[in-house]
Each structure stands twice: as structure tokens, then as C-alpha cells.
Amino acid sequence: MTNTSSELRPFNRLLLTGAAGGLGKVLRERLRPYTNILRLSDIGEMAPATGPHEEIVHCDLSDKHAVHELVEGVDAIIHFGGVSVERPFEEILGANICGVFHIYEAARRHGVKRVVFASSNHVIGFYKQDERIDAHSPRRPDGYYGLSKAYGEDMANFYFDRYGIETVSIRIGSSFPEPANRRMMSTWLSYDDLTQLIERSLYTPSVGHTVVYGMSANREVWWDNHLAAHLGFTAKDSSEVFRDKVEEQPMPADDDPARIYQGGAFVAAGPFGDD
Ligand code: NAI
Ligand code: 15L
Secondary structure (H helix, E strand, O other), X not given: OOOOHHHOOOEEEEEEEOOOOHHHHHHHHHOHHXXXXXXXXXXXXXXXXXXXXXXXXXXXXXXXXXXXXXHOOOOEEEXXXXXXXXXXXXXXXXXXXXXXXXXXXXXXXXXXXXXXXEEEHHHOOOOEOOOOEOOOOOOOOOOHHHHHHHHHHHHHHHHHHHHOOEEEEEEEXXXXXXXXXXXXXXXXXXXXXXXXHHHHHHHOOOOOEEEEEEOOOOOOOOEOOXXXXXXXXXXXXXXXXXXXXXXXXXXXXXXXXXXXXXXXXXXXXXXXXXX
16 A cells, blocks of 8 residues: 555655656646655746746756755655657757766765656557566667667766665656657556656655556556566556547558557657768
């Protein structure tokens, strides 16, 4: 049995990076029960603080000094900031690769002991949709973006082994209001289930570095979460309620990556920089 949010003792101050993004805006409201003060950060525009329970800090994750200041005084970090789609390597380098290093190094220096890292299904995107994998399956990143998330997971491993900083890396499938296509019938993660996953990631006592696939209780899934059972995450939603609507869309061709690979169209992005 897991506790309900009303029974959990709030943190004093949580940091959410990526607060101006799609998920950041959703989590701004949903993280409220878990913290007295929510520090919200992004490089982009954020709505002003709505009261003393919010702090707004503009910060570029590629700036080591700025991230160091950002992390001071927080009890745990929910790291959702960064480039969130496939892009040229040079764009991903600062935000995702340097960024995740800066977050962990600042956590070490400020004594922060827990990170929730928004990893992605694109660390395993080159598996085919008829393969079934778990958190120990070798990674098969489907691009520079997926590689940056794989690097983030390795960074989490290292900072646990070396410094005891614990992380839950959530390999998020597709977290949107509803699944946008047939592939997302398998990868969809509802906002309620994402919130529950973050709650479990913050409050489960010993997580070391745990990798969990972020998906709802969808009918046909590719990922097995038995290695993250200690989190006590039980998805409540399912993409099934959207099936009729999604299946009105034409079936992709047999050779369309969206139909073959777990990472869908990401596997075919690029190459970049052939100019
Ligand atoms: P998003 O692109 O809407 O939000 C990402 C935020 O990071 C943006 O507000 C952006 O301004 C900020 N950011 C980018 N570069 C930055 C930098 N150098 N410094 C500071 N902030 C920077 O993405 P979304 O959908 O909200 O995703 C949030 C996180 O979850 C991302 O890390 C993404 O990779 C991950 N994720 C999301 C999935 C989804 O289905 N929404 C699936 C898998 C992973
Ligand atoms: C991701 O990692 C992206 O951040 C998100 O925008 C979606 O594309 C998602 O994966 C997906 O695979 O559907």
C-alpha cells in the first residue's frame, strides 16, 4: 500500500526545471501538495509567482554557475528541462549533456540527495514494436536526443555510486492530454499517472538509481516495469478510452518507422549538418 498525497510530509523546497514546457506547466499545479515552496526554472517565459509558495528563477542549464545558484537550498530536484525532441547535436549538447552534469554537480555541492530525471523512451527507440524489454535491456538510442538521455541516466548511476545521490530516471513514453496516434496507444502516459510516478520517485525510501518506464496501463505495451516494482507505481489510466478516435486515422504503411520502431519517427530524423 502506498500513502496518499495528503498523508505525505511535504518537502520544504522542490526544484522543477523545464517549468515553462508542456509538462512543466502541468506539474506546476500538481506538485503543490508535495512541497511548501516550489522553485520553478526555465530559460523560457514563465507566468509570475502566484504567492510565497512559488519562486521563479530564469536559468540556462548550460550555465554551470547559474545552475549552482539555482540548486542552493532545495531538498530534491525534478529535472524536466532541456531539448525535448531530436535536434542537431550542437543544440542538445549545452542543454541536455552539460545541463545534466551541472544539475548533478550542483546537487553534490549543495547536499541534495534525490533527483527525478525526465528520461525518455528514445534511449531504447531502436527496439522494434514486437520486442519486449525491461530496464536492464541494453539501450538503443534513436538519435542525439536519446543519446543525451542515456548520458543523463549514466550520470545518475555515477552520482549514486560515487556520492550516494539517488535518482529515479523516468523513461517517459508520450505524456500528453491524449494519445495522438497509434504508436502512442502503447506509449501514452496520462498526467495523473505521471504525477503518481513523480510522487513515488520522491518518497520511496531507497531507490539507488532506478529506471522506470513512464506509461499508463495501456492494453498493448512493450515495456516491463518489474525492476521498478519497489516504487509501488500502479498506473490508473489507459489509452484504451481513446482507441476509437485514434483508429480513425489511416494505418501507417508497413515500412513507416512509426509502425516498426518503439521510438517511432525519431529513428528517421536527421542527418543534420550536411551543408
Ligand atoms: P518541452 O520542450 O515542452 O519543455 C522543455 C523545457 O525545457 C522548455 O520549456 C524549454 O524552454 C526548457 N529548456 C530547453 N533548453 C533549456 C536550457 N538550455 N536551459 C533551461 N531550460 C531549457 O518538453 P516537455 O514535453 O514538457 O518534456 C519535459 C521533459 O520530459 C523533457 O526533458 C523531455 O525530454 C522529457 N520527456 C517528455 C515526454 C513527453 O511525452 N512530453 C516524453 C519523454 C521525455
Ligand atoms: C519524447 O521524448 C518527447 O519529449 C515527446 O515530445 C514525444 O515525442 C515523446 O518522446 C514520444 O516518443 O512520443
